[in-house]
Amino acid sequence: MQESFEHIEKQTLDVYRRNAAAFDQQRHKGLHERGWLERFAALLPPGGSVLDVGCGAGEPIAQYFIDEGFQVTGIDFSEPMIELAEARYPENDWICCDMRAFDFESRFDGIIAWNSFFHLTQNDQRSVLKRFVQHLAAGGVLMITVGPEAGEVLGHVNGEKVYHASLSPEEYTAILKQSGLDVVEFVFEDETCDFQTVLLAKRST
Helix, strand or coil: CHHHHHHHHHHHHHHHHHCHHHHHHHCCCCCCCHHHHHHHHHCCCCCCEEEEECCCCCCCHHHHHHHCCCEEEEEECCHHHHHHHHHHCCCCEEEECCCCCCCCCCCEEEEEECCCHHHCCHHHHHHHHHHHHHCEEEEEEEEEEECCCCEEEEEEECCEEEEEEECCHHHHHHHHHHCCEEEEEEEEEEHHHCCEEEEEEEECC
């Protein structure tokens, strides 16, 4: 089974490249995430900078922050996704890059990785969490969706398999604490948010 997970992990990018338009059409945009987005936004300065990691085609997550007056930069590893986002919101910055390798001179008031971070392997998650912290401004806020327990599972995009992984809740908390972030909320399989597990943390000032 391990070989299967490794194979699916490697092909996940190609799945999102092939299915960008279909994913965008099928992606639920009723904003069941609103409660969490509001909690995240409430911790940011008005008009602050937000990095949307795994932004996809820009809707509905980046759109929410744009509409609320924040300065949004989106990154995604799928070129077709970035092209869709750029066509919709040309005044914002959309960059095609892998979250395992992004490196900006600027620091952000908030970083969100909604339904994207969990496509990384467990080892990559450990290193990327530290990369997120390095790109947060003092007092910056981080919000990611993860799994409720450590492990690897398979998901689907337009009928094709994609990779998902998670560390244990204890390890996420420990990594963030060691990096200078305090966990604000960590809710497992939130019934109000399509049973997603959400981790919200804030960097010390």
